[in-house]
Amino acid sequence: MSKENLEEFAYTSIIRLILENHFKIGDFLLETELSKALDLSRTPVRHALGQLVAEGFLDKKKKKGCFIPPVSSEDARHVFFVRKNIEGLTASSAARHATDEDIDFLWGLIKEEKELYQNFSKMDYVNINMAFHMGIARISQNKYLEKYCRHSFCRSHTYIFFYDDYYTGALVSGIQETSPKQHIQIVEAIENRNEEKAGNLMRQHVRTTFEQLFVKL
Structure with missing residues (x-):
């Protein structure tokens, strides 16, 4: 699978995990855990998380990682x-x-x-x-x-x-x-x-x- 396909797979898989209630608002999505769950290296997972942050679906805290932002x-x-x-x-x-x-x-x-x-x-x-x-x-x-x-x-x-x-x-x-x-x-x-x-x-x-x-x- 190409680099682009791996990143796309990671991106859609992370969204699928959220839809299937594996995460809730405020939860951190950790590269290491996602890599194991998706049987991927950390690189495509990191890029997918970065895309989700850039798009506004996730937020990021320095030294803590990406998380589902709070709602109001x-x-x-x-x-x-x-x-x-x-x-x-x-x-x-x-x-x-x-x-x-x-x-x-x-x-x-x-x-x-x-x-x-x-x-x-x-x-x-x-x-x-x-x-x-x-x-x-x-x-x-x-x-x-x-x-x-x-x-x-x-x-x-x-x-x-x-x-x-x-x-x-x-x-x-x-x-x-x-x-x-x-x-x-x-x-x-x-x-x-x-x-x-x-x-x-x-x-x-x-x-x-x-x-x-x-x-x-």
Whole structure:
């Protein structure tokens, strides 16, 4: 396996361990323990942890290592406020710049998302949902929007992984219907090159996610 593949495997495996409740908020994720658990050398694990810190999903303390950051209602408001506005801009820009190939890519993700109703897993949905949001950021053709979109998206998932009904197991059958329906509406607006509507729909989508979580914080 190549260096890049090892790092990708370490990255996705660490996220999977978090989804499977091997860690809780405030826990440190130690290189040595993760290397043994994943049967990897420390190098790809170290790089994966560094990527998760850079993306905002983990924090790091000098001489102590990487840890899942604490949460609060105030921090959640700040995170989702930033994410809502940045992703609104990415969706508007995507509606302006999207090619036919870009539209086909987004509809392909929508098709995969629908199939999760019959055969779903948390990790599958993490991957598709991230591909959808980061795909729109890429289509925006603004490297700064894409960079900050990824950071706020990943930071928000500290809350989503630990409080969203789908990821906590409180939702016992299928994935929640809100996100797939809103994703479809966003893609339709992008396909129709309606910048204002695409931005508004994306902001509403992120706001809905926050409102569903906030009552549990």
